[in-house]
Amino acid sequence: MAVVHSGSSNRLELPENVVVGRLDSLANWCRKNSLWPMPFATACCGIELMATGASKHDLARFGAEVFRFSPRQCDLMIVAGRVVMKMLPVLQRIWQQMHEPKWCISMGACASTGGVFDTYAVVQGIDRFIPVDMYVPGCPPRPEQLIQAIIDLQDKIQREGTITGREFDTAGRQLRKRALVEIANPLSIDASRNPMLQRELTAAADAIVGRHT
Amino acid sequence: MPFTPPSVDDVLAALTARVGSLETSVSRGQTRVVVPESLAFDALAWLKEQGFDLLVDVTCVDYLEYKAAKHRYGLVYLLASTATNQRLTIRVFIDDPDPTVKSVMPLWEAANWLEREVWDLFGIRFTGHPDLRRLVMPEEFTAHPLRKDYPLQGRGERHNFPVLTRDHS
Numbered sequence: 001m002a003v004v005h006s007g008s009s010n011r012l013e014l015p016e017n018v019v020v021g022r023l024d025s026l027a028n029w030c031r032k033n034s035l036w037p038m039p040f041a042t043a044c045c046g047i048e049l050m051a052t053g054a055s056k057h058d059l060a061r062f063g064a065e066v067f068r069f070s071p072r073q074c075d076l077m078i079v080a081g082r083v084v085m086k087m088l089p090v091l092q093r094i095w096q097q098m099h100e101p102k103w104c105i106s107m108g109a110c111a112s113t114g115g116v117f118d119t120y121a122v123v124q125g126i127d128r129f130i131p132v133d134m135y136v137p138g139c140p141p142r143p144e145q146l147i148q149a150i151i152d153l154q155d156k157i158q159r160e161g162t163i164t165g166r167e168f169d170t171a172g173r174q175l176r177k178r179a180l181v182e183i184a185n186p187l188s189i190d191a192s193r194n195p196m197l198q199r200e201l202t203a204a205a206d207a208i209v210g211r212h213t
Numbered sequence: 214m215p216f217t218p219p220s221v222d223d224v225l226a227a228l229t230a231r232v233g234s235l236e237t238s239v240s241r242g243q244t245r246v247v248v249p250e251s252l253a254f255d256a257l258a259w260l261k262e263q264g265f266d267l268l269v270d271v272t273c274v275d276y277l278e279y280k281a282a283k284h285r286y287g288l289v290y291l292l293a294s295t296a297t298n299q300r301l302t303i304r305v306f307i308d309d310p311d312p313t314v315k316s317v318m319p320l321w322e323a324a325n326w327l328e329r330e331v332w333d334l335f336g337i338r339f340t341g342h343p344d345l346r347r348l349v350m351p352e353e354f355t356a357h358p359l360r361k362d363y364p365l366q367g368r369g370e371r372h373n374f375p376v377l378t379r380d381h382s
Contacts, residue, residue: 085371086351092377120358120367121350128372131379171380 027163031075031101032154033063038074038098040091043081045108048140057143062150071097076153078146079130082110084121088129095130101165103157105134105149108141115139172209179205217242218293218300224263232256245302253305254315257290261320265292265301268321271328273335277361284308286337290317307337316342334359 014020037059041049053059053067068074071094083091095104106126109115112135114124126132133156136149160167180201221244228246229235232255236247248256269291276282284306292301307314316339317324328339329348336357339345347354354370356363 085374088374092374095377096381119365120363120371123371123374129374129376131377168379170378 024162025158028158028161031161032157035062035064035076035103035150035154036074037064037067038071038077038094039067039069039080040077040094041080042083042087043110045080045111045140048143048146049078049080049107052143052146057147059147059150062147062154064150071095072099074098075102076105076150077102078105078107079111079126080107080140082115082117083123083126085123086121088123088126091126092129100168101161103133103153104130105136105146105153106132107136107146107149109137109139112137175209176202176205179208183208215242219298221299221301224260224265224299224301227263228256228260231259243300243302245304247304247306250305250307250314253303254317257292257303257317258320260292260301260303264294264296265299267293267295268317268323268327269293269300271317271324271331273331273337273359275335275359275361286312286335288314288331288337311338312336313338313340315340318342333357336360 039046039049041047051057053064064076071077075098077095077098079091095102106112110117110122111126112132114122116139118124123129127135134149134153136145138145141149166173183201183204225235225237225244225246232248232252238245270289271291272289274287274289276285276287286307286309288305288307290303290305292303293299305314312335314337316328318328318339318341325342325344326348328342329345331337332339332342332345333347333350334357346352350358356368356370358367
């Protein structure tokens, strides 16, 4: 039963068992609390990954209930260990086989930057060839550090996620931003604090870019 | 206590009697014999008959930057006898250009991958090897990385891959 007060305010009074929120928030909550890892463990960090999944530092507490070894059934790829040039095409193929929405954690120094192995065979950081969301420093990182990374990734998903996965459309977003800059600059208007103006400008930018939001 | 293998002097005496004088040296319990490349296969075959039935490793040293070196590549054959517990190291020195040596696969099947690894990393050809191709580096790799004139960080092969962004998935 909704009661609308005329006059002073437009507050709706909702019964106690009704919650109003955004669909994106619900989807983010569901996704962040059920991240199933794809363990791409190549080296020593893989042992710490196994330790994180074991009973003492239990990763299942955070929703990572199963380490599925099929990329078709995962949404979080944890690259644990150094990746050599012979392995990189395999890594890219596994990444492409995962369904969206998907995220990547680069665990350890070797996956993030190549670590101590600045040699002819080791890729100096998988973020050169794969989009990475979270980096975990350490050689190897302790299980608590990996758990912190997963918690931070959960916060990132809750903050920035959308139900349709619009946040992964990076090329489109860049095009729209550039079109916005072209419109806003001649007018010298700062749209960052004016949501209505931002909506108008975004619609105009979309019209220029030719996309439907 | 560190493992000291039993003496191989009797084997060495018989080998010297068979193929002529050879340069030997002992260091920390390890006996090394330098065999010229032309006699290498026969010497190894004879040593196998004498009881050295285990080929432990085939590897190589590149003496390019070593000032006192007379040859560029020093092949190392590590042999062991499972019956008498003796160990022996055979050195075979070869040179550029076109370093080639006869494959010991007819004697020990284990030489298959050991010689493939030496070919992959040093570029030493083993004649008579049935399947001489790269073992540890990818097939498209063109250089021989453990040679001293190959830079440690490589020549850009490690980053020669397509970049996947969020839009490619």
